[in-house]
Amino acid sequence: MTKHLIGLGVLLAVGIAYPAIFPNNLTIAISVLLFAGWATSWDLLGGWNGQVSLGHASFVGLGAYLVAIGQSQFGLAPWWTMAMAAAVAAVLAYLWGWLTFSLRGPYFSLSTIAVAEILRLVAINEEWLTGGATGVFIATLPEPFGVDLFSRTAQFYMALAFAAVVIATIIVISRARFGYQLRAVREDEDSAMAAGIDPTATKLKAFMLSAALTSIGGGIYGIVLAFIEPHVIFALLLSVQIALTAIIGGRGTIWGPAVGALVLIGAGEIFRTTFAEANMLIYGILILVVVLFVPRGIVGELARRHIRRLYAKRAQG
Amino acid sequence: MAGLDIFLQNIANGVLMGGVYALIGIGLTLVFGVMRTINFAHGDFVVLGMYSAVLFNALLGWDPYLSLLLAMPIGFFAGVIVERFILSRVIDAPPESALLATLGISLIIGNAILLTFGGEPRSVQVPYASSTFSVAGVNISMVLLLAGIATVIMIAALYALLNRTEVGRAIRGTAENRLGAELVGIDTRRIHSIVFGLGVMLAVMAGVTLIPLLFATPTNTGAVFTLKAFVVTVLGGLGNVGAAIAGGILLGVVEVLGASYFMSEYREAYGLIAFLLILLFRPEGLFGRTVKRV
Numbered sequence: 001m002t003k004h005l006i007g008l009g010v011l012l013a014v015g016i017a018y019p020a021i022f023p024n025n026l027t028i029a030i031s032v033l034l035f036a037g038w039a040t041s042w043d044l045l046g047g048w049n050g051q052v053s054l055g056h057a058s059f060v061g062l063g064a065y066l067v068a069i070g071q072s073q074f075g076l077a078p079w080w081t082m083a084m085a086a087a088v089a090a091v092l093a094y095l096w097g098w099l100t101f102s103l104r105g106p107y108f109s110l111s112t113i114a115v116a117e118i119l120r121l122v123a124i125n126e127e128w129l130t131g132g133a134t135g136v137f138i139a140t141l142p143e144p145f146g147v148d149l150f151s152r153t154a155q156f157y158m159a160l161a162f163a164a165v166v167i168a169t170i171i172v173i174s175r176a177r178f179g180y181q182l183r184a185v186r187e188d189e190d191s192a193m194a195a196g197i198d199p200t201a202t203k204l205k206a207f208m209l210s211a212a213l214t215s216i217g218g219g220i221y222g223i224v225l226a227f228i229e230p231h232v233i234f235a236l237l238l239s240v241q242i243a244l245t246a247i248i249g250g251r252g253t254i255w256g257p258a259v260g261a262l263v264l265i266g267a268g269e270i271f272r273t274t275f276a277e278a279n280m281l282i283y284g285i286l287i288l289v290v291v292l293f294v295p296r297g298i299v300g301e302l303a304r305r306h307i308r309r310l311y312a313k314r315a316q317g
Numbered sequence: 318m319a320g321l322d323i324f325l326q327n328i329a330n331g332v333l334m335g336g337v338y339a340l341i342g343i344g345l346t347l348v349f350g351v352m353r354t355i356n357f358a359h360g361d362f363v364v365l366g367m368y369s370a371v372l373f374n375a376l377l378g379w380d381p382y383l384s385l386l387l388a389m390p391i392g393f394f395a396g397v398i399v400e401r402f403i404l405s406r407v408i409d410a411p412p413e414s415a416l417l418a419t420l421g422i423s424l425i426i427g428n429a430i431l432l433t434f435g436g437e438p439r440s441v442q443v444p445y446a447s448s449t450f451s452v453a454g455v456n457i458s459m460v461l462l463l464a465g466i467a468t469v470i471m472i473a474a475l476y477a478l479l480n481r482t483e484v485g486r487a488i489r490g491t492a493e494n495r496l497g498a499e500l501v502g503i504d505t506r507r508i509h510s511i512v513f514g515l516g517v518m519l520a521v522m523a524g525v526t527l528i529p530l531l532f533a534t535p536t537n538t539g540a541v542f543t544l545k546a547f548v549v550t551v552l553g554g555l556g557n558v559g560a561a562i563a564g565g566i567l568l569g570v571v572e573v574l575g576a577s578y579f580m581s582e583y584r585e586a587y588g589l590i591a592f593l594l595i596l597l598f599r600p601e602g603l604f605g606r607t608v609k610r611v
Contacts (some may be wrong), residue, residue: 117589223354291410
């Protein structure tokens with residue numbers, strides 16, 4: 001655990017220095033950090049608890065819309081609306097999980113797509129609230145302590161803080177009682193129940209936490225975009241991207257989703273000119289490669305090799 | 318009387334549209350029933366069918382129904398190849414692996430179409446696109462009726478295949494119990510390939526019959542159809558072909574009635590809401606065997 005905390009400290013130190021070293025590459029760094037945070041939040045449910053969600057864009061959208069609407073229509077500062085978004089996301093996750101978690105099989109994954117799609121339709125059609133298909137525009141933002149929230153540097157630090165908080169949460173959970181409960185439920189619900197763990201309650205808690213964290217990242221994303229369109233933010237593709245980032249990086253590992261975000265956003269940036277709008281092709285090919293050849297993901301595979309080497313050394317010595 | 322006319326009109330449209338949904342849903346439910354895999358690429362195969370009709374029309378000037386002659390066998394073999402080289406390798410892995418593999422296939426198909434055909438919506442103009450005829454005051458669109466007839470023929474053929482042939486018996490046996498089927502000498506790997514091929518073929522066929530009616534776009538349409546196929550199968554009960562037919566028709570009617578009597582903007586949402594309600598009250602589907610909640 002201390003090793004991971006040191007890793008997080010190094011990440012923070014590099015992150016704090018980053019805008020001074022690469023002042024022109026902030027936008028891509030922001031997307032890496034946001035995706036790292038979202039994928040890690042997703043992994044809390046999808047990797048540690050084994051419930052594959054393909055609807056996490058709903059929480060991203062919820063956060064972004066609450067921040068944008070709160071600012072443009074009610075003059076609420078983003079930190080209040082982000083806190084509200086986290087609460088609303090947790091409530092939504094509770095209701096949604098209550099509906100689907102008592103069922104086994106593919107029902108949860110299926111329902112996640114439907115819920116995200118319903119939210120997208122609501123966002124498109126309820127024009128009085130969301131600006132309809134054209135979206136909402138954030139024209140002004142408050143300036144806490146004289147910091148301009150529209151500047152990329154401020155947004156970078158917000159994204160960094162978000163990713164760091166999410167990763168810190170995972171580090172703590174991985175060694176907490178709750179983390180072991182999550183994994184027990186993932187491996188075998190019946191055995192978990194026999195050990196006195198309530199699988200439905202565990203899944204609900206994981207989902208609520210995952211949803212709340214994702215929606216905070218969504219709020220930051222709303223500020224970064226400053227212009228929120230329902231087609232972009234509630235898209236199934238965004239949900240899929242979040243899930244695949246975590247899976248390609250390594251499900252159920254602490255650093256996997258963050259590594260996945262770095263690899264995938266980097267690959268997307270490199271192939272952006274080659275494939276133009278079809279850049280999700282990379283995700284499709286990578287996920288097939290991962291499923292067929294590296295089912296544990298990048299970090300999971302590295303960890304497995306590391307452990308094997310350790311055992312080999314011990315057996316020799 | 319006017320109200321009744323409108324109601325009958327809506328029911329007719331809903332049932333015909335639902336027939337096509339049923340066709341899409343049967344492919345998904347067949348694959349799930351036998352392979353226990355949710356095929357996330359199913360809607361993209363529908364879109365692939367739509368584009369194959371566009372392609373045959375542009376190159377050879379064929380009517381969509383004529384291009385079925387080529388599109389369906391091609392779809393079948395494409396499905397067999399995908400199953401052989403990708404899905405058969407993850408069939409014994411944890412269930413999410415197969416799900417993720419189909420998700421990857423879905424992304425590859427959608428974006429490959431985007432690279433080939435570009436992003437603008439495509440369709441095929443047919444001379445009978447806007448012709449209708451009326452029965453007892455109900456106007457029925459020619460395109461929908463043809464799609465309905467094609468659906469009925471296909472379902473009948475599928476029924477005959479599943480219930481009257483040796484392959485069909487093997488498919489049903491594999492669906493019921495894979496190990497048992499292997500013990501009595503069924504090559505379940507071959508059955509899996511055939512079933513996935515059939516699923517893709519049904520999806521391609523649905524796509525071709527839909528193209529005179531809808532515009533095809535590379536990436537979004539696929540997701541919409543995948544979602545509709547899920548709704549259809551969950552409405553009826555996962556893995557049950559007969560129930561998928563009922564689920565498809567139900568979805569068609571719910572969408573049309575919802576759009577005409579409540580808010581038309583939410584046309585797509587009615588099916589999804591029905592889907593969530595089913596999950597809440599009867600997760601085994603309206604016609605499925607009862608499953609116990611944990």
